Amino acid sequence: MLDLDMSPYAAFVWPAWGVSALVLAALTARAVVAARKWKRALERLEAEAPSEAADASRPQVAQSAVGPQK
Numbered sequence: 001m002l003d004l005d006m007s008p009y010a011a012f013v014w015p016a017w018g019v020s021a022l023v024l025a026a027l028t029a030r031a032v033v034a035a036r037k038w039k040r041a042l043e044r045l046e047a048e049a050p051s052e053a054a055d056a057s058r059p060q061v062a063q064s065a066v067g068p069q070k
Contacts, residue, residue, distance in 0.1 A: 006013050
């Protein structure tokens with residue numbers, strides 16, 4: 001059976017488990033939000049991109065992931 005009696009240590013162990021669970025939940029939520037943001041950005045960029053057939057003669061230029069360079 002499961003023995004959850006931590007008599008003198010319960011005041012330290014249970015809050016530690018709670019904080020750990022909150023941190024893991026926050027990190028998971030942050031990853032999901034970021035993934036959705038990146039997916040929307042990719043869909044926007046794909047929609048804005050010219051078709052390959054129209055610009056086949058024009059060379060493609062790599063864009064910086066950091067932002068515009070000066």
